[in-house]
Amino acid sequence: MRKTVYLAIVLFVVWCVACSIWYLFSVKGLTTDPATFNGTSNAIAIIEILFMTLGAFLIGFLAAYYLQEGALKKWRSAFFSAEHEKKDLQYTARALAMEKQSLLNEKSYLELQYKSELAARAQHNQQLEAKAGQTARELEEQKEREAQLRGELDELRPKAEQLGAEVSHLRFKVKQLEYENQSKSELRVPKEDEISDLTQIQGIGPAISRKLYAMGIYSFKQISQFDKNMIDQVGKALKYFPDRILRDDWVGQARKLSR
Known part of the structure; x- marks a missing residue:
């Protein structure tokens, strides 16, 4: 053309x-x-x-x-249409470029935020792992201390039982000495009519009767006034089981004989 x-x-x-x-x-x-x-x-x-x-x-x-007027009109129309379309495409291209830049900026921000969150999470995980390790070590130390204390307790238990037995024995000795001192301090020579034949009580023989006399117990009236504490002290002094005194009913027999 x-x-x-x-x-x-x-x-x-x-x-x-x-x-x-x-x-x-x-x-x-x-x-x-x-x-x-x-x-x-x-x-x-x-x-x-x-x-x-x-x-x-x-x-x-x-x-x-x-x-060529018709062709020129068509050309002009096509030209202006192409120009308009070109401008639209340019505007769309600029809008897409701006949107692309915005998306790139947002992507960069999200990547930075993601990396920051990853770093924070990694640090948090490290702290948790360190804390878990420390807790595990503390638990192991606690178990070791507990095992050590149990061993020491097992070692001390027989000693404690032995000390308890010794304390009980010492208490008994103290009570016995207190009773003997009290008996000696209260010991007096009874009148002849105040002395009872203690062998009349079932369970008291001549030997026990002599020991009771030595302890200042020489009448049925005294035995009839025994309480639980006195029965325990007399039983320990005579090396006689207190339940034996109760079973033989020394107190009841003494009350009957003292009437």
Whole structure:
């Protein structure tokens, strides 16, 4: 299409030049002889040629314009539509570029935030692991201390039992000494009518009777007034089981005999 247009332009120019030469030399009768050369006539002829060429150009242009008006309208419409579409595409491209940049910025922010959270979580996990390790060590130490204390307790238990037995024995000795001191301090020579034959009580033989006399117990009335504490002290002093005194009912027999 472009080659045809260029060819038409070249033909139009050649045609205009040929017509100008023909008009100058044939119609106007101009000559190149300096003797007959007329500048004014030549100038007028050139102006006339220019006007005729311009008029032919305008006529041809207008004819071509009206002949191609529909095509020009279509081209113009397509051109403006393409320009409008181009602008829309440029606007869309700028919007997409801005959106892309925004997404990239958001991606960078999210990546940074994710890395920060990962670092914080890793640090937290390390702290938990360290705490768990410390707790495990403390538990192991606690178990070792507990086992050690149990061993020491097992070692001390027999000693504690032995000490308890010794304390009980010492308490008994103290009570016995207190009773003996009290008996000695309260010991008096009884009257003959105050002395009872303690062997009449079942469970008291001559030997026990003599020990009771030595302890200051010489009458049925005294035995009838025995309480639990006194029975325990007399039993320990005589190396006699207190339940034996209760089973033989020394107190009840003494009450009957003292009436």
